[in-house]
Amino acid sequence: MYAIRQLFRFTYLEALSCLFPALIFLTLAVLKIVHVPYIPRYDLILIVCIVIQVVMIWTKLETWDELKVICLFHLIGLGLELFKVHMGSWQYPQEAWTKIGGVPLYSGFMYASVASYLCQAWRRLEVNLVGWPRTVWTVPLGIAIYLNFMTHHYVYDFRWVLTVLLFILYFRTWVLFRVGNAQYRMPLVVSFLLIGFFIWIAENIATLLGAWQYPNQEAGWSLVSFGKISSWSLLVIVSFMIVGQLKRVKQSQES
Template sequence: MVKTLQLQTGQLFMFGYQQALSCLFPALIFASLAILKVFDVPYTYDVMLVVCLLIQWIMVKTGLETRDELKVICLFHLIGLALEIFKVNMGSWSYPQEAWTKVWGVPLYSGFMYASVASYLCQAWRRLHVQIHHWPSSWLTVPTGAAIYLNFMTHHYIADLRWVLTALLFIIFFRSAVTFRVRAITYRMPVILSFFLIGFFVWLAENIATYLGAWQYPNQREAWSMVSLGKMSSWFLLVIVSFLIVAQLKHVKSSESRGQEPPVSASD
């Protein structure tokens, strides 16, 4: 009994340690925002852009991040920046501080907030030896991911389809599972559960980020308040888009390294 408890405690500690290393990029972003807030540094958004670029350079140079992971992060930066420009100009949230590096009201550093999610996924994938089982066909995942991303924009003009898309996800991924290894022991969980857990922790991170002034929702203009629980559904869907892109890129890279054509799906 004691040995079992020690083993479980050791596994939990190692899992937490690997997760902490995987969260290094977003953790450094939060730490930088906190320091800038405490010392009331002007032009925070411009400083944060320099900080994010410096962090990325150090992580690649020290081997904490691979060049392939950097490419994924750059892709997510562009995808996130495009979404930010649209949502800010629709009034969903704002960046009230002055900055030289703003484009259509959006500071360029904001793309790194999305890229930090991709950084976590890539790092955790590598450190925990993640594998996916019964992955649906790309003919299902790619259009679904695109529909989720577009719904973040189109719901301003037509009906919000997030709940329809969420129900569709449960149908598409009902057989899919993800396995990860901690030391020599492999664990398994449903893919949908992993989406929800990551989305929940991103929502917690969003509360920290808005408190530190990373951006501002309309109800936070007078004073900071907790981000609505309803936003968790948005992060749940956004995490799925991120996961789909990273998974597809991982499969393509794996196939290329074997000298094969990329597979349509990653099923067992």
């Protein structure tokens, strides 16, 4: 019975942490059915995303420090989107006033929602990291992973090389998290794979709702390639590395 209560408590905390991405999915679903005259769909999504962000700060569901991290991810994500759309990796076929280089500005919130989840789950589950590698290793590896999303269009795709390096670097790193009075732990690399898998599921839902479109989906929606799980896992790893590094910097400043 205790295990069931803990599972429900954990699920509740995870659901709260996923509020931002869940509301974005709800927005995508509603605006796929409901059409507002004279305002393009992508622009409406952007307006709703901004309102959601303001309300979450106003209700204290998110802190100002978390908002700073989310804004950073918005910029990082937007930069990646501009490059990927330019290279034809995916597209946003609908018209909008708030499109730059073929990318609607709301797309940055997709990445920001991942940061929102990480920050809120970190706070609500009282996450701690054991065996976190030195900054001299984590920062260059994070930069290399991010750049590989772009450079693989021109040179060799180092995705699997970087994945091996990640396993070596984080093999001894554990995530400690608390549910109620009990503390649990999980290997960090396992959490990377789990989060990447669930984001891949979310990506399938998002493309089905018309958030963006891959080239193989132009004739009609189809399942996103399983290979995207590795891409999303790496992107989550970069996100986690940034949040983890910022948390460590803040802790060192407070101590």
